[in-house]
Amino acid sequence: MHDAVIGGGRSPLQPRALVARSWSRVLEAGLDPDGRHPRDPLPMDQVLARRRESPVALVIEELRAIISSVADASQFLMVVTDADGIILWREGAARVRGRADSLGFEEGAEWTEEVVGTNAIGTALAEASPVQLFSAEHFEAEQHPWYCTAAPIHDPRTGELLGIVDVSGPAMTLHPAIVALVETAVRLAESQLWRHHELRLERLRAVAAPVLASVTGPLLLVDDHGWVAHTAGIAAQARIAVPRDRRPLTVPGLGLCLPEPLGDGWLVRPAGGETRIVMTLDLTGPPAVAVSGERPWRAPLTARHAEILLLLHRAGRSGLSAAALSSRLYGDAEHVVAVRAEVSRLRRTLGGVVESQPYRISPAVEMAVLGAPAG
Structure with missing residues (x-):
């Protein structure tokens, strides 16, 4: 079916709709199913920099606890990417890691559809939904000995895509529980991200408590991203525009404000006599x-x-x-x-x-x- 459909011939079978859409996108991008498309992984210093910047770093241990703990016995890899499809973390069975290296499935490599064709990571990014692919559903012939199961992980506060969690391994080792494993890991990671957010706001409130006790009038206490930790004299709201030092901003209910740095956040209150x-x-x-x-x-x-x-x-x-x-x-x-x-x-x-x-x-x-x- 793969050879016939991609080659423009006739096949008694047709790919799943998700796979057909992906193959169409990849063919339009000009990729060759029989070719080896360059991986060109990023240098490790850039990978480490992306790890530090990724919110997923806050929950990577939770993902390891769920997935990596059974990876060796089950002969698969756990792979976590950022929102650009760059592999930031990869762990699992040593034998499978060696086979993945030969495929360019390694830290620093970009696994989007535009670069390596239909694959669970790139297709999950393109479709914004969980994806499982088996064998020749992959576009590149080199990937046919593999299965891969991927699900997007989102910021629970904003819905922003943070990256992809993927489990991959030899095609004939695919277990029916893999989909549930990946989806459970993503749900737990997102709930932990929300908990990290709550803890940051709690710490900010604790640090700011002495100042808040001495300040009168309407105000907001917000973190560096504009999330509200405390409010007084104004209707509660979840978030305001991101404060910047020496930058006035307007806040519904407060009008013109001049944010003041306070701990790891900002005290936001009306700007005195200034009205415009x-x-x-x-x-x-x-x-x-x-x-x-x-x-x-x-x-x-x-x-x-x-x-x-x-x-x-x-x-x-x-x-x-x-x-x-x-x-x-x-x-x-x-x-x-x-x-x-x-x-x-x-x-x-x-x-x-x-x-x-x-x-x-x-x-x-x-x-x-x-x-x-x-x-």
């Missing part, structure tokens, strides 16, 4: 924004972020929906996901100057534009 942010979008050279006042600051912008700010400035208080902003940026309304991602990155840079639903410049911001193009 005076901001300039400077397009006379490399794009940048500048804020004047008692705590002035200036930040560079990407061309795309400058374009978004200019469009929102011209839209005024009515603002723009994600679809309308997509039409102005890309010429159609089909790039809503990309628009939301760009605005999210822009808000991390500017600290909540842009409001959502619809997207618009905050009423607390008085913005001028230098060097704006006509139109």
